[in-house]
Amino acid sequence: QLQLVESGGGLVQPGGSLRLSCAASGITLEHYSIGWFRQAPGKERQGVGCISRTDGSTYYRTSVKGRFAISRDNAKNTVVLQMDSLNPEDTAVYYCAAQTYSFCSGDAGDYPYWGQGTQVTVSS
Secondary structure (H helix, E strand, C coil): CCEEEEECCEEECCCCCEEEEEEEECCCHHHCEEEEEEECCCCCCEEEEEECCCCCCEEECHHHECCEEEEEEHHHCEEEEEECCCCHHHCEEEEEEEECCCCCCCCHHHCCEECCCEEEEECC
16 A cells, blocks of 8 residues: 655744654655645645655755755655744645656646645744
């Protein structure tokens, strides 16, 4: 069974940090490109960043570049999204997704495997 599970969401103050983890059951994440997406109420799902399965290259949307970082912990079969300097505009449900394509993609339609999402709320 192919399952992804996100964890680590919660409520933080502006300027704070959260570390989200994407864990896999049934697949080895090292063999997949992993994308992080987020969706705020009433808005479309948008790509946050991704890490390639081929060379480990990472890419980020402009609004999070320099604040967010994606990395792999292959020993734990997880992918981590470290989020620093959070602001209220980062509030959303965050999802991890896996795909077998060679290149990172910011298109949610390219990812067949998804987690259930974890809520991130940034508020004072």
